Amino acid sequence: MGKPVIFEGDMKTHADALYHKNAFNLLASDMIAFNRSLPDVRPQQCKSLFYPEVLPTTSVIIIFHNEAFSALLRTVHSVINRSPRHLLKEIILVDDASTQEHLKVKLDDYISRHFHSSARVRIERLPTRSGLIRARIHGALNAIGDILTFLDSHCEVNVGWLEPLLAVIDKDRRNVVTPTIDVIDDNDLAYKGSDQLPQVGSFGWTMAFRWTAIQTMDLEEAKRNPTLPIRSPTMAGGLFSIDKGYFMELGMYDPGFQIWGAENIELSFKTWMCGGSLYTMACSHVGHIFRKFAPYTGMGSYFHRNNKRLIEVWLGDARAFYYKLHPDVMRIDAGDIQDQINLRKKLDCKSFDWYLDNVFPESPWPRKGSIFGFVSKSTFRFEFIEYSLAE
Numbered sequence: 001m002g003k004p005v006i007f008e009g010d011m012k013t014h015a016d017a018l019y020h021k022n023a024f025n026l027l028a029s030d031m032i033a034f035n036r037s038l039p040d041v042r043p044q045q046c047k048s049l050f051y052p053e054v055l056p057t058t059s060v061i062i063i064f065h066n067e068a069f070s071a072l073l074r075t076v077h078s079v080i081n082r083s084p085r086h087l088l089k090e091i092i093l094v095d096d097a098s099t100q101e102h103l104k105v106k107l108d109d110y111i112s113r114h115f116h117s118s119a120r121v122r123i124e125r126l127p128t129r130s131g132l133i134r135a136r137i138h139g140a141l142n143a144i145g146d147i148l149t150f151l152d153s154h155c156e157v158n159v160g161w162l163e164p165l166l167a168v169i170d171k172d173r174r175n176v177v178t179p180t181i182d183v184i185d186d187n188d189l190a191y192k193g194s195d196q197l198p199q200v201g202s203f204g205w206t207m208a209f210r211w212t213a214i215q216t217m218d219l220e221e222a223k224r225n226p227t228l229p230i231r232s233p234t235m236a237g238g239l240f241s242i243d244k245g246y247f248m249e250l251g252m253y254d255p256g257f258q259i260w261g262a263e264n265i266e267l268s269f270k271t272w273m274c275g276g277s278l279y280t281m282a283c284s285h286v287g288h289i290f291r292k293f294a295p296y297t298g299m300g301s302y303f304h305r306n307n308k309r310l311i312e313v314w315l316g317d318a319r320a321f322y323y324k325l326h327p328d329v330m331r332i333d334a335g336d337i338q339d340q341i342n343l344r345k346k347l348d349c350k351s352f353d354w355y356l357d358n359v360f361p362e363s364p365w366p367r368k369g370s371i372f373g374f375v376s377k378s379t380f381r382f383e384f385i386e387y388s389l390a391e
Contacts, residue, residue: 002038002156002184002191002287005031022068023291024154024186029070032189034077038287040159041182041193043226046283051163055170057089058162058241059145063135064153065096065296066103071154071289073110076121078156087162089145090120094138097129131259131302137252140244149241151286156184156191158285165241165284168229173243174276176267178235179284191287197222200280201234201268204364205325207307209236209264215362222282229279233272233360237264239286250274251343254309256335261303262310269314272359274349308334313341315352321366 005028007015015027022029040047060079064072072093079091093111095103108123115121124142126135140148147169151157157179165177178201182193202212214222214230222230250270253263271278308329311319323330356363 002036002193004028004185004188004190006188021295022071022154023293023295024068024071024289025189026068026070028187028189029068029074032070032074034070034073035081036074036156038078038156038158038191039193041195041285042158042160043195043197043282045225045227046160046164049164049227049283051167052170055087055163055166056146056243057087058147058149058166059089059139059143059244060091060149060151061094061136061139061143062091062151062153063094063096063132063139064098064103065129066098066100067153069102069107072103072107075151075153075155075157076115078158079151080115080121082157082159083162087166090122090143091115092139092143093121093123094135095123095125096131096135097126133253133257133260133263137255140247140252143244146244147241148244148247150239152238152288154184154289154291155239156287158182158193158287161284161286164227164281168279168281169241169243172277173246174271175229176235176240176242176246176271176276176278177229177284178232178240178278178280179286180280180282181236181239182285182287184287184289186289186291189289193285193287197226198230198280198282200230200232201236201264201278202360202363203234203265205322207262207265207310207322208303209234211236212362215360217361226282229277229281231359232268232278232280233363234265234268235278235280237267239288246276250276250347251340254306254313254340256309256337256340257306258302262306266306266310266314269310269352269355270347270349273314273351273355274344274347304329305332305334308332309337309340312337313344318352318365 015025018026062075076091111121147166161179168175168177180198184191197214199211200214202210204210218231254266257263268278311322356365
């Protein structure tokens, strides 16, 4: 039931020595069954819900690069074991040019032996390292399900995880939905979930994703009925479902983004500003190993370049505040963004000002006439800036 794996003595020393390979306890992962049981941590009201028999099908897309064999296969097994067969169209494993031997012939053989009859599981191998964003685009373009469901390669989906996501999209194809993301401990692989209301996604002055409490305007309804979708200003980006056609209409991810970073905020903005909605479901739970560092080499971080594109396309006049705090980003060459500006106009997207007022009124982002400053060891200085968020 998702219990921890505890090592002592020489075994702990060995486990600690392996930790850096995947940024989690590889030895513990290898000792846990691919199909281990998990505690049902959904709110009680979720357990008595019935969903329509006929729902859209989904393609589950999992990107991996040099992932641990056990973690990857446990992700796949959990999806197959806990997804209604008639709703799971396929599982696409996109190999972003892995170099480790266990992800080549050994993985091919395992997939062909174990999943030939139970579900359609296939591997798409990219010839060169492309990064998370382009690997996901590749998976989306090759998917045949009605809905795209993206998962990271070190997850375990829980009981009843899929139907709540598909049902919300079935009501409106412009709904984008994330599960409640539970923690799988990186040290002992314990599954740590709760039946309490989840946090939702947000962002701060750096534009980096962060978790926050459900906003006041949504909290009472969520407490009254936790089975309903909960509005989320942004999403973490690793685990979500979206209608395939709608994903294409939104332009998928900005094709000018490189490797990883800011794609989750961009898709969140696109969804809300261009006519869609983004929700988190308390009735859908997926465990995820949150790593303390990226164990990969040679890719670098493209966060600031991607952020520059995000800021220029989606923030309008509010970008002046961002550049005030991050002047170095202003000097970055983010490439040609005209296609993204044209897409925004084509989709008749609303402004960032509208987004703050209607979607994220509790945002720390300042409005016109706001005062901001910082506290140093010797001074307390405020600076007054005035700018318009209107576009």
